[in-house]
Amino acid sequence: MRLDYLTIFPDFFAPLDLSLPGKAADKGLVEFHVHDLRGHSHDKHHRVDDTPYGGGAGMVMKPEPWGEAFDALGVDAGTTVVFTTPSGEPFDQRLAADLATRGRIVFACGRYEGIDQRVIDHAGERAEVREISLGDYVLNGGEVAALAITEAVVRLLPGFMGNAASLVEESHAEGGLLEYPVYTKPPQWRGHDVPAVLRSGDHGKVAAWRHEQAVRRTAERRPDLLHPSQLDDGTPIVRAT
Numbered sequence: 680m681r682l683d684y685l686t687i688f689p690d691f692f693a694p695l696d697l698s699l700p701g702k703a704a705d706k707g708l709v710e711f712h713v714h715d716l717r718g719h720s721h722d723k724h725h726r727v728d729d730t731p732y733g734g735g736a737g738m739v740m741k742p743e744p745w746g747e748a749f750d751a752l753g754v755d756a757g758t759t760v761v762f763t764t765p766s767g768e769p770f771d772q773r774l775a776a777d778l779a780t781r782g783r784i785v786f787a788c789g790r791y792e793g794i795d796q797r798v799i800d801h802a803g804e805r806a807e808v809r810e811i812s813l814g815d816y817v818l819n820g821g822e823v824a825a826l827a828i829t830e831a832v833v834r835l836l837p838g839f840m841g842n843a844a845s846l847v848e849e850s851h852a853e854g855g856l857l858e859y860p861v862y863t864k865p866p867q868w869r870g871h872d873v874p875a876v877l878r879s880g881d882h883g884k885v886a887a888w889r890h891e892q893a894v895r896r897t898a899e900r901r902p903d904l905l906h907p908s909q910l911d912d913g914t915p916i917v918r919a920t
């Protein structure tokens with residue numbers, strides 16, 4: 680998989696050479712290419728923004744640099760262009776798995792009040808476009824979101840995670856439950872003991888305890904992930920007639 684990043688802050692993506700994503704690059708599973716959008720603005724000050732039509736506060740990113748960058752990158756039907764933006768579709772594990780099937784992703788990292796809408800419209804004429812939000816909050820730019828999406832996607836690439844088994848068990852996987860609590864040595868620590876069941880050696884009991892903990896934790900923190908039948912707050916189960 681080839682990942683490209685279009686940004687006015689290319690240094691933001693220096694971490695891609697470290698830790699998780701970096702290892703994938705070493706394995707040849709993924710290649711990263713970072714591009715400074717200002718390189719595609721040719722006025723004296725390499726301007727990438729201007730005042731918004733219709734007035735209002737802030738600045739809007741000009742379309743020309745983006746169009747020239749798409750041309751330089753060869754954005755085409757085999758490319759998925761991801762615009763990270765608060766007004767995008769919510770990012771989740773399912774979307775991460777979907778993006779992990781792509782051959783090439785170009786992350787378009789917006790700043791200011793956003794990117795001229797014609798850039799998104801034009802991109803949709805030449806490639807697959809996904810507008811993706813990390814969550815309901817506003818960052819100063821799309822770079823942090825692009826890094827988060829990158830990590831969630833790259834770790835799913837076949838042959839990347841050393842222990843594929845851990846991918847199956849983790850949160851928001853098929854079960855749709857939050858992860859159960861985990862423990863390691865020492866057995867006692869500052870007055871806190873590891874739950875005895877985890878040291879019992881009884882794999883059946885351990886599995887049951889972990890499932891119960893995952894359901895309890897999900898009911899407490901993310902009832903939206905549970906089906907009514909799994910809520911134990913007495914929610915009446917109204918069956919479709």
Ligand SMILES: COc1cccc(COC(=O)c2cn[nH]c2)c1
Nearest residue numbers: 764789793812813817818820821
């Ligand atoms: C492209 O248009 C804009 C406009 C405003 C801010 C940003 C930066 O992205 C976010 O704030 C964000 C991404 N996911 N959740 C929040 C982009």
